[in-house]
Amino acid sequence: MTEVAGLDTIRGLVGEPPEVIAIPYKLMETEEIARQGWNACYIAIIPYCFKCKEPLVWHTAPREDNTMFHCPKCGREWRLSDKTKKDTATTS
Numbered sequence: 033m034t035e036v037a038g039l040d041t042i043r044g045l046v047g048e049p050p051e052v053i054a055i056p057y058k059l060m061e062t063e064e065i066a067r068q069g070w071n072a073c074y075i076a077i078i079p080y081c082f083k084c085k086e087p088l089v090w091h092t093a094p095r096e097d098n099t100m101f102h103c104p105k106c107g108r109e110w111r112l113s114d115k116t117k118k119d120t121a122t123t124s
């Protein structure tokens with residue numbers, strides 16, 4: 033049997049991540065479903081900055097610039113890259 037420490041399952045990044053990283057809206061929806069399921073099994077899903085090995089700060093309502101998470105250490109931001117149906121309706 034092989035045991036692997038959880039953090040070692042993170043696929044390593046090559047190079048320097050950008051300062052602002054886009055998250056597809058669909059991916060956030062999938063994350064929400066997965067998180068609720070895992071939380072019910074007493075397992076946390078914690079978004080984590082690859083660069084700093086630091087848990088991200090969540091913005092439970094995205095900022096005006098669509099920022100969903102930021103890293104408290106390096107300040108990188110993760111923003112929704114596309115708008116919800118509601119947003120598109122109000123801007124078009």
Ligand SMILES: [Zn+2]
Pocket residue numbers: 081082083084085086103104105106107108
């Ligand atoms: Zn960071």
